[in-house]
Amino acid sequence: MRNIVFHEPEVYETYDPVRSLSHAWDCIRVPIIVPLLRIAVYICLGMSIMLFIERVYMAIVILCVKCLGKKRYTKYRLDAIKEDLEKNKNYPTLLVQIPMFNEKEVYKLSIGAVCGLLWPSDRLIVQVLDDSTNEALRTLVELECQKWIGKGVNVKYETRNNRNGYKAGALREGLKKHYVEDCEFVVIFDADFQPEKDFLWRTIPYLLENPELALVQARWKFVNADECLMTRLQEMSLEYHFSVEQEVGSSTCQFFGFNGTAGVWRIRALNDAGGWKDRTTVEDMDLAVRASLKGWKFLFVGDLAVKNELPSTFKAYRYQQHRWSCGPANLFRKMFKEIIVCERVSIWKKWHVIYAFFFVRKIIAHWVTFFFYCIIIPATILVPEVHLPRPLAIYLPASITILNAASTLRSMHLLVFWILFENVMSLHRSKATIIGLLEANRVNEWVVTEKLGNAIKQKYNAKASKRPRSRIRERIHILELMGLSSSSDLGTSELSYPTKDDNTMTREVCRDLWALMSR
Numbered sequence: 392m393r394n395i396v397f398h399e400p401e402v403y404e405t406y407d408p409v410r411s412l413s414h415a416w417d418c419i420r421v422p423i424i425v426p427l428l429r430i431a432v433y434i435c436l437g438m439s440i441m442l443f444i445e446r447v448y449m450a451i452v453i454l455c456v457k458c459l460g461k462k463r464y465t466k467y468r469l470d471a472i473k474e475d476l477e478k479n480k481n482y483p484t485l486l487v488q489i490p491m492f493n494e495k496e497v498y499k500l501s502i503g504a505v506c507g508l509l510w511p512s513d514r515l516i517v518q519v520l521d522d523s524t525n526e527a528l529r530t531l532v533e534l535e536c537q538k539w540i541g542k543g544v545n546v547k548y549e550t551r552n553n554r555n556g557y558k559a560g561a562l563r564e565g566l567k568k569h570y571v572e573d574c575e576f577v578v579i580f581d582a583d584f585q586p587e588k589d590f591l592w593r594t595i596p597y598l599l600e601n602p603e604l605a606l607v608q609a610r611w612k613f614v615n616a617d618e619c620l621m622t623r624l625q626e627m628s629l630e631y632h633f634s635v636e637q638e639v640g641s642s643t644c645q646f647f648g649f650n651g652t653a654g655v656w657r658i659r660a661l662n663d664a665g666g667w668k669d670r671t672t673v674e675d676m677d678l679a680v681r682a683s684l685k686g687w688k689f690l691f692v693g694d695l696a697v698k699n700e701l702p703s704t705f706k707a708y709r710y711q712q713h714r715w716s717c718g719p720a721n722l723f724r725k726m727f728k729e730i731i732v733c734e735r736v737s738i739w740k741k742w743h744v745i746y747a748f749f750f751v752r753k754i755i756a757h758w759v760t761f762f763f764y765c766i767i768i769p770a771t772i773l774v775p776e777v778h779l780p781r782p783l784a785i786y787l788p789a790s791i792t793i794l795n796a797a798s799t800l801r802s803m804h805l806l807v808f809w810i811l812f813e814n815v816m817s818l819h820r821s822k823a824t825i826i827g828l829l830e831a832n833r834v835n836e837w838v839v840t841e842k843l844g845n846a847i848k849q850k851y852n853a854k855a856s857k858r859p860r861s862r863i864r865e866r867i868h869i870l871e872l873m874g875l876s877s878s879s880d881l882g883t884s885e886l887s888y889p890t891k892d893d894n895t896m897t898r899e900v901c902r903d904l905w906a907l908m909s910r
Contacts, residue, residue: 428770439763442791467597488518488562489501489505501581502517507588508591509588518546519536520565522550551564559669559674562674575657576595577656581699584652585614594607603686603687608689611696616701619703621812628795638693646688646743649689660685664685670725672836683744684736714836716827717833719824720823720826721834
């Protein structure tokens, strides 16, 4: 018994994953995370200051324009030109194009509004470019065109066997028709746009007065802005674009991005710029930049508004924003060298197009909102070693936000919701700009924005046509809640149209066609 040695029992420590993660975080935070985060903070602060300076510059310009009454379109003698035109009866021949694709809800609105425009009937050609894949719907659109032909309107119904080039391809093919040779100007309206009867009289005289003018652009007026909270928030963003960005571009260097609709082009300028190209999803902006490099000038008429519709579902709006963010970034990549070497425009205009129009507004604005506001600022809370000055972390973003939202005073009480909504959308916009710059798989994705027609009509017909119930998985957006983008979304090239399926649309179209024939 004396030889027996008693040993103390060994005590094994239990594994604590929280402590292990905390230890690992402490090991990498100071040597790795802190330097990287400091670099990211400096980069984001630089981009934020660039955006702030651009916003302040535009605010100063727009204040001078409004206070001094120096809007560019007010310099033209519009009334005198109208009187001279009516006196001499020397009306130019106009072509109005309406591109559409499966627009069951709105085709009557747009065709009816365009056919009601005031202009001599022998000098006006309405061209309906129907790329619809539903044969029954094509029949309805053609019948609508025939109805207006019977009323004395010169309507041309054009279809294609393919959708090559999407909207740009349809517009390009439409200009090749033999009856377009005598037309001097072309007016473009998307399928959901409803111009007022005097639209042509308030735009064409500008082009007749100034032969160097290539484009007259009107602003948009949203018929369903009050439909839901999301449409009100969209209105806040788009009102700034029209009230400030377009007005400043027109007043300073006579350049801005064509909005793709509610505009009048001089056909000679359009052809001089190379016509419609489908190399990006922003064929309208592409044409505007090329025309500007040829020395043509643009005019934005801020007091002329054309009614149209905002996307009323988040899915449709998300696809639209992908196209509007990816396309400009991809166009910037394709045209950067061409803009630099162009000799027909001034250095100031080159600087405006490259730095202000493309880099700051189309790229930096999205990246600052997502990377700085949604990632870097929250990350500095977890890493106390990285100090972020309060003026740059609070006052600078607040100033940019107020300058953006000041254009829509009636919605200022929704400012907090707008900030949250813009932060969510910055995830998709930032991803789209990266896809455009890198020319990833989804760079040429074209998804038609769903349109529901007149919002007032929808309210009255709510009982007649019940909307299908949304599934739970369609109402919960995991990507936006997590703030992270799945890697599979960057690689997919599948085109998903946020519209009704073909069978449902065919049944509804056939029902409408039968009702029309019964009359």
